[in-house]
Amino acid sequence: MDMTIVDRIVELVRETSSSLPDDVEGALKRALRREDRGSSAAVVLKTALDNCALARKQGVPLCQDTGTLAFYVDERLRRKVTPATLKKAVAAATARGLLRKNCIDSVTGASYDDNCAEGAPVVHYVSPRSGKPTVTLIMKGGGSENMSRQYSLPDSSIGAGRDLEGVRKCLLDAVQKTQGYGCAPGILGVCIGGDRATGYEVAKEQLLRALGDNAGDPALAKLERRVLKEANSLGIGPMGLGGKTTLLGVKAASRPRVPASFFVTVAYMCWAARRRTIEL
Amino acid sequence: MTRLDFPYDERKVRALKAGEAVSIWGMVHTGRDKFHKWFADGKPVGVDFRDGALYHCGPVCVRDGGVWTVRAAGPTTSVRENPYEPAFIAASGVRVVIGKGGMDANTLAAMKRCGCVYVQAVGGAGALYAASVKRVAGVDFLDEFGAAEACWHFEVEDFRGVVAMDSHGNSLFADVAASSGKRISELYSAR
Numbered sequence: 001m002d003m004t005i006v007d008r009i010v011e012l013v014r015e016t017s018s019s020l021p022d023d024v025e026g027a028l029k030r031a032l033r034r035e036d037r038g039s040s041a042a043v044v045l046k047t048a049l050d051n052c053a054l055a056r057k058q059g060v061p062l063c064q065d066t067g068t069l070a071f072y073v074d075e076r077l078r079r080k081v082t083p084a085t086l087k088k089a090v091a092a093a094t095a096r097g098l099l100r101k102n103c104i105d106s107v108t109g110a111s112y113d114d115n116c117a118e119g120a121p122v123v124h125y126v127s128p129r130s131g132k133p134t135v136t137l138i139m140k141g142g143g144s145e146n147m148s149r150q151y152s153l154p155d156s157s158i159g160a161g162r163d164l165e166g167v168r169k170c171l172l173d174a175v176q177k178t179q180g181y182g183c184a185p186g187i188l189g190v191c192i193g194g195d196r197a198t199g200y201e202v203a204k205e206q207l208l209r210a211l212g213d214n215a216g217d218p219a220l221a222k223l224e225r226r227v228l229k230e231a232n233s234l235g236i237g238p239m240g241l242g243g244k245t246t247l248l249g250v251k252a253a254s255r256p257r258v259p260a261s262f263f264v265t266v267a268y269m270c271w272a273a274r275r276r277t278i279e280l
Numbered sequence: 281m282t283r284l285d286f287p288y289d290e291r292k293v294r295a296l297k298a299g300e301a302v303s304i305w306g307m308v309h310t311g312r313d314k315f316h317k318w319f320a321d322g323k324p325v326g327v328d329f330r331d332g333a334l335y336h337c338g339p340v341c342v343r344d345g346g347v348w349t350v351r352a353a354g355p356t357t358s359v360r361e362n363p364y365e366p367a368f369i370a371a372s373g374v375r376v377v378i379g380k381g382g383m384d385a386n387t388l389a390a391m392k393r394c395g396c397v398y399v400q401a402v403g404g405a406g407a408l409y410a411a412s413v414k415r416v417a418g419v420d421f422l423d424e425f426g427a428a429e430a431c432w433h434f435e436v437e438d439f440r441g442v443v444a445m446d447s448h449g450n451s452l453f454a455d456v457a458a459s460s461g462k463r464i465s466e467l468y469s470a471r
Contacts, residue, residue, distance in 0.1 A: 051408035064352030064406035183403035272404035
């Protein structure tokens with residue numbers, strides 16, 4: 001095992017856990033400027049930003065829920081960055097206090113104190129994205145994961161039919177149902193179509209996209225912009241206490257479906273949207 | 281921002297209004313799922329909560345040379361304690377409940393009756409809240425409940441939050457749910 005790579009991954013965990021991506025922190029700062037001075041929304045955003053600055057300075061986890069660790073590894077690195085390499089790094093990061101003991105056996109209730117088990121951390125080998133091979137880590141806490149959901153269209157409870165208009169209603173409903181929970185302002189990763197499992201996988205992958213990235217498909221790009229604007233008009237605000245900023249971004253993709261199924265899957269991410277990429 | 285110093289007596293707490301930002305200075309005791317179950321089973325909760333604060337929090341605490349330090353101490357979701365909180369408020373005399381996500385109508389009614397408020401802490405801000413803990417004054421139920429569920433006694437400075445439910449029956453969560461519900465109906469009928 002290449003210990004240089006293990007060390008690089010430990011460093012990736014430390015940076016991801018203690019430092020928000022620039023685009024997310026920038027969006028929180030812009031959101032703070034939009035809110036009224038002295039409002040609940042402004043107090044919440046200021047507290048979140050102060051927390052980020054402190055965590056970065058001290059190199060400590062910005063949120064105590066260090067979440068599910070999911071690595072997206074360029075498939076060209078399959079031999080260099082194996083699941084065993086990643087486990088070794090996660091165990092080392094846990095021993096150094098960079099991660100909470102956050103991995104429980106679902107049958108016995110026992111803790112895996114090094115955060116490693118079969119399927120933990122989660123590892124995906126993905127098609128090359130850029131010139132140099134990369135490893136991306138995303139840390140998603142339980143509070144936000146509990147707010148992810150999947151709709152099956154048509155859904156008469158919200159009057160959502162099998163078209164983009166129906167998808168829009170699902171996304172607004174997901175934001176409405178998340179109020180007070182999930183630590184707003186959040187980001188929606190969305191998959192339209194696919195089977196149920198693919199839907200959750202692709203929706204979560206959209207959370208890897210930078211906030212400034214628009215969908216390649218013009219219809220999806222338009223949907224992303226519209227839902228972002230409309231969700232922010234709901235007035236739910238940071239931590240659900242009211243305000244102008246409920247979402248920081250909407251990132252949508254689509255997959256083909258069979259005629260009988262039409263799933264809309266939403267991966268909800270909290271403001272503590274910890275993701276980071278390194279080149280190896 | 282309104283400064284709230286321990287003891288959080290009834291007069292100070294009744295003066296707080298939903299939507300008001302507060303900075304808490306003094307003792308705060310953590311208690312979450314196992315703590316509430318323990319209370320509901322009729323067992324003694326150890327510490328005196330009268331004019332005190334209860335924090336729904338599972339902190340990360342480390343012991344270094346016999347001294348506890350807090351690494352992360354953000355709020356956990358409060359809704360799980362709804363079945364127990366009205367009785368706990370009435371029995372304990374607690375004046376401030378701190379957590380995330382708000383609590384139900386029964387709890388709001390108990391807050392009105394007894395003189396208690398709910399303060400929404402900022403979820404995700406674990407590092408900042410850990411830094412606001414100036415001293416760990418002690419811990420109860422460490423062996424019984426484990427570190428994340430134990431009842432920690434924190435002395436805090438400038439612990440920031442927003443009064444989301446006050447002692448006059450007002451809840452920001454209910455207000456936001458009503459106004460956002462109205463707005464989403466408009467958006468659904470728009471094309």
